[in-house]
Amino acid sequence: MxxxxxxxxxxxxxxxxxxxxxxxxxxxxxxxxxxxxxxxxxxxxxxxxxxxxxxxxxxxxxxxxxxxxxxxxxxxxxxxxxxxxxxxxxxxxxxxxxxxxxxxxxxxxxxEFIYYHHEMVLxxxxxxxxxxxxxxxxxxxGETPFVPSFRVTEKMLKEFPEEVKLMEEKGLKYSFTALSNNNTGSMRGRGWQDAFGTSDPIEAEKRVNALGMEVEWLEDGGMKTIIGPRNLTRVFEGRKERRMWYNTIVGMHGKEFSSATMADGTEIPEHVVKRCGEIIEEESIxxxxxxxxxxxxxxxxxxxxxxxxxxxxxxxxxxxx
The missing domain is CATH 3.60.130.10 (Clavaminate synthase-like)
Known part of the structure; x- marks a missing residue:
């Protein structure tokens, strides 16, 4: 070097x-x-x-x-x-x-383990x-493991070329439920009032919409945010044209407060998500x-x-x- x-x-x-x-x-x-x-x-x-x-x-x-x-x-x-x-x-x-x-x-x-993610990827x-x-x-x-994102894309393209192509073409849609109040016993327990800096539902909805998300209010006072379409991968300037695995399908697919599907609602195959998680761990540093x-x-x-x-x-x- x-x-x-x-x-x-x-x-x-x-x-x-x-x-x-x-x-x-x-x-x-x-x-x-x-x-x-x-x-x-x-x-x-x-x-x-x-x-x-x-x-x-x-x-x-x-x-x-x-x-x-x-x-x-x-x-x-x-x-x-x-x-x-x-x-x-x-x-x-x-x-x-x-x-x-x-x-x-x-x-x-x-x-608890905090799953791999690009910060604020959504x-x-x-x-x-x-x-x-x-x-x-x-x-x-307590280590902070990290993963070169382009390596995940390379391996996923090699093992699941058709599935990756379909997700890339359709795009992705996510949903996440923010609680009405903070729950410090959960890694995802930040309530919507704290997350969006207001206790006014109307103002909170405006702020969510400004971030490119839709809102669905739940009977218990929680807020369900719907995000999409989003890209599966991205290429950023100055980074050797590497195709980054710039999504959070493994972290949000089928979880208690979240979901990840293709943008038209098509489910992402469970075995694809599972193997993607394994690849990410294999490439961790x-x-x-x-x-x-x-x-x-x-x-x-x-x-x-x-x-x-x-x-x-x-x-x-x-x-x-």
Whole structure:
């Protein structure tokens, strides 16, 4: 790998993979032992802003490790230094605002697995970058596995060419039910009032419609959102014309609060969904969190999730355009 940067040196992490000559994640460490402080990191990011963004796109994930990043305030300074525009999270995951542009990651039970997804994939306006900061690493488990999305498309085309063609032609339709109130005991337990920032049903419906979704109100006060048609795959500029598996059919198909079908209502075969889930897991990459780690995802290129863990685990997040 070609690399020349006086502000960082390349490191390694157990679990990294080399794919088409790209190391995922690219690990960047202090260039010298005395350059691990936050000020040196911020200066390096400022000096190499364009280069750093190119590394995120080239390698799909960049891990900053070995720097003295202590808390949400430090993390926010890193985000601000990078200079990317903020995009507010919309979705079912229970989250709490921590500081300025920083939020908690999904606060659902640590005992549960959060399935692989591109952040806010269902919405037309979604983040290009997802940045995670590990304030408290879990004693066991709790990894954030991620998957090169184009590899899923390649394997699905090879194993299910006709099914992929049909889903691509018809498009996809999803439904999701948001509860009337928050349920912190569920990974998808964010009520519609919190999710859409209003307790007024009329205003909430306007906001949902503005995101390109239809609304169906339920007798228990919950809101069913209907989303579609949506693409099965997408190609993003600057990413080698790779065809990303930019959907959430495995995560939403046949679940308690959600569904995924083709846009005309045709069911997606169960065996196709099952095998897709297996492929995603086969292609996953993960590493053990360390305190102070800051991980940058190219949300166009990677699906990501969360392994079950023992407490405590505290990972914070920011999402950017």
């Amino acid at each position: 070609e690399f020349s940067c006086k502000d960082f040196k390349v490191g390694n992490v157990e679990g990294e993979k080399v794919l088409d000559g790209e190391t995922i994640p690219l690990v960047l460490k202090p260039s010298e032992p005395n350059k691990s402080d936050l000020a040196s990191l911020l200066l390096g990011l400022k000096n190499k802003k364009d280069w750093f963004e190119q590394m995120i796109i080239k390698n799909s994930a960049v891990l900053l490790r070995g720097f003295d990043v202590k808390n949400a305030e430090d993390f926010n300074e890193i985000i601000e230094t990078c200079g990317w525009e903020d995009i507010r999270y919309v979705g079912p995951a229970p989250r709490t605002h921590v500081y300025k542009r920083v939020w908690t990651a999904n606060e659902g039970p640590l005992s 919405f037309k306006d979604n983040p290009k970058k997802v940045i995670l900061f590990c304030e408290t690493p879990p004693p066991e488990g 993960q590493f053990k969190w360390e305190k102070g780690d800051v991980l940058f995802f190219d949300n166009c290129a990677l699906l990501h999730g969360r392994r079950p863990s023992l407490p405590p685990r505290k990972v914070l997040v920011a999402t950017c355009k």
